[in-house]
Amino acid sequence: METSIMATDLKLHKKYGKFIKTFEGSTPVMLVYDAEWIKEAFVKNFSLFTNRRRLLFGGALDQGLFSMEGDHWRHSRKMLSSEFSSGKLKKMMPEIQKCVQHFVQILEDSDEQPVDIRTKCYALTLDLISHTAFGLDSDAQTNEDSQFTKNALRLISFGEAEQPLKEKIRSTVAIFVVLLAPDWLVKLFAKLSITVFDAGAINYFEQLCQSVIDSRKSDNPGADFVQTLVNNMKETSKGDPDTLVDTLGYNWTKKGLTKTEIIGNALLFLFAGFQTTADTMLFVFYELAQYPEIQEKLYGEIIEICDSDDVTPEQVNQLKLLDYCINETMRLYPQAFRFDRSASEDVTIRDIFVPKGTAVTAIPWTIQRDPEIWEDPEEFDPYRFTPDRFTEKQVTAFMPFGIGNRLCIGSRLALMEMKLSIITALKKFEFKTCPDTPERPLEFAAVPAVTPSKKIMLSFVKREAATTD
């Protein structure tokens, strides 16, 4: 069997220690398995580690926050942050609840027979994104063959088993180009629309955003991300002192966001928020089914605090064990199992010399399983996050949403979506393993994502209290 990237990282750490200097094509890369060092570099020396390694994805995605650099990133991050405020999240609650109710209904329809819970979490998350980001009903949970679903799956399937050979070759070539080729070749391939992601899928979402934007400009305001971004839409113009050119060669304006940036960020929210949220949710279901005594304690906490059908953000914030369960899941299965920053100058940190241009890569998967920091690291033990047990060392070594000023902008939304889904499902069902549920520890496919090698089958058995509803 091919080895996953995460398993390879664990082996490399064991064999070579906390720092590994290597090359990927012409790019010097340093793999770092030391959390204190990462904090010193990415947080204390942020001005030297502001940007990520330059990866050009192709299409409008290159004008999304993830790829932006320097002042252009600073400006856009400020503009986009307001989209994730607690006020905005509160406004989104009814839409989120509606999607979650649909999810629970689908689980109920399974009639306690085993379901492939990953596909259900994917459909739920797509529904959530289409409502919260685009203000659209994607129909993803009712119709697994909808255009929205098909294209979203094409967007995230890097050479996965079910892809046709032609697609596998295309994505493998593109990943090779993006990771290994020199900058000029990457730019040339981007111009020729040879991208890591399926160009047809990118095109579909670009068109979709375009039509949403056009409908909003007329007379149809919505409460979603695209709407607020459209409210701040400004185009660049030659000779305007507020129009600047960024380090990637794109025009931007200090006065707002351009239409391409709005499309790029809407696409990015889909790309960055889809699989990450769905798979984290999936692993929470899986672990709670594996540990029924923890599941029952969590159920107790939930029915005590969330005593009516409408769950409020205030109630959600009181659910401490739920926090610990999600944290423990993200410790074991960090969706971004690697993330990086590019050194803008030569620098020496804690006696380690980092040449300018090095892609310094943090490896949360390994750090969050380091036995020197985490006792019995493979155990699912949510109580390690209680204030009396969660040590300073562990605080530094826990980075599922990244670290420093560039950490995940969507973390609060993702957490709210996952929490509401788990609360609503747990109030109604017991999550149970079945003969086809893969055993712990899980094995993962050799693809650049945290994809279990086997389907996660679980059954959802109605609780007695819920059957009397």
Ligand code: HEM
């Ligand atoms: C459980 C779900 C999620 C996980 C585990 C996750 C994880 C991450 C990580 C590790 C990073 C890199 C941080 C760094 O480099 O320090 C990141 C960046 C980012 N994430 Fe998320 N993410 C999740 C959900 C979301 C959602 C729902 C959205 C948007 C709706 C989102 C949007 C972004 C964006 C735009 C960035 C780039 C931020 C920047 O460069 O300033 N993520 N995420």
